[in-house]
Amino acid sequence: MSGGGGRHPAGSAIAWIDGPTPPGTWGDPERLCLPLSDRGLLLADGLFETVLIEAGTPRLLAEHLERWRVSAASLGMAPPPGADRVRPLLAEAVARSGLTGTGALRLNWSRGSGAGRGLALPGPDEPQGRPRFWLQLSPWTPVSTPVAVIVSGVERRNAGSLVSRCKTFAYGGAIAALREARAAGADDALLLGSGGDLCCGTSANLLLRRRGAWITPPLESGCLPGVMRGRGLALGLVREERLSVANLLASEAALLINSLGCRPIRRCGATDLTVPAGAGDLWGHLLASS
Template sequence: MSGEGGSHPAGTAIAWIDGPTPQGTWGDPERLCLPLNDRGLLLADGLFETVLIEAGQPRLLAEHLERWRDSAARLGMAPPPGADRVRPLLAEAVARSGLSGTGALRLNWSRGSGSGRGLALPGPAEPQGRPRFWLQLSPWTPNSNPVTVIVSALERRNAASLVNRCKTFAYAGAIQALREARAAGAEDALLLGSGGDLCCGSSANLLLRRRGDWITPPVESGCLPGVMRGRGLALGLVREERLAVADLLESEAALLINSLGCRPIRRCGTTDLPVPAGALDLWKRLLVSS
């Protein structure tokens, strides 16, 4: 399974990075560069949001930017750019790339270049690093094909972690869980929280249907508070409840869902699961702004 639940059609990706001029720099994502002392590069000390683009317009941009801003505050970072800066850059990215269908916009915000090696941040009386903003727009086609999963035996989400409440650059655990799944002949991995409850997929929130209701693990499980998950809760289409692996295996249906796609789980390990009709309809309903 692709990490975000879709495919990369032929097309032109375009990227932009701020500095050294006020206008920033546009170019091929393979050619633009970060300074080697950027903390996002060295330490994964940064945040990102991935936004679905349809007909040149972002879906649920306000919700993504709110989570971006809240996460920056939570981690003691400067506030990231708002819609007044993001929207003009997106419009230019669409024009430069020639994107005519759907796309994926990734917004990146790092703490910036450090003053030396190591983890420590500058003290109040020391020169502060300047945060760095860059983005990339790529063609993208959402995918609702059913997926096979395993429950990772190697990686878990830390329910008490401050970082796990934020969408940071640090995805090494998810990458290793995905490697584990591929080695077992599956397409994705489900992660448990540190308490042993079901938590999420490698890059998506988990929904189970039980007695006709859609249920998702609470953030106390260690899952990321995903934008689509939050939409489901706000609309009353989804409710939170602690879930065990047995709940998944006995469920009426299960979905992996994020801002770029929604994929039913058709098998977990050796257990086949019912594949629901209308999963993509639920995803599209969540995409509609309030």
């Protein structure tokens, strides 16, 4: 699995990309390259997972890899690498980067090159494209700062879309909503689903506390099946329920949660929201119980 490049400055980001020649190359994320024919680059035809790393150990890796596998199958992609390949690469990335604190590991799986120009995929009797795998390990400090949000007026999640259920490379809508939020003086945007209910943030699932219980929108809203969201449901600490903007404004607390952090919502539009002490403790509890 070793390729070019030596040890990088302590705590710096490092990346690895699959061969085939040589069988995997290490280097600076700014210098490693994808072929211009890669469908992940041309068409956002790929999937990724972002995993929290603590003291060299990936948190909830099995859950991330399972979502990766299920998403690839649903999109007709070849199965992505499993833990037997990811763990040794992660260990080498930690050693090469000198990471000693927390970090973020991004795993990327593209349909690759070789399928020809345009959207069309080769038929079953035609030569198939070769999938491409690469990863990046970066220093990261989990975020917990309360945020101000708006409800996006320009972007919505498509509740009926297969792609909405998968963590693909296509984040153009989220980027547009985030730009809208920043232009309005907010930190992030909440997205509605195609049915008009609250769905999620641009890169996190939404949780509201109502009558002492944590609630999250159902998958039918169009939200991504987030790993931390799924952990909360599996432990019985979170339940699904359709949510409106009015529910948010009347909530006891509201969180944007993902694998890299948990941010309480302190304001939505012009309305201040309650941020009780310990509002973000749920995130730590979900990790501790894994």
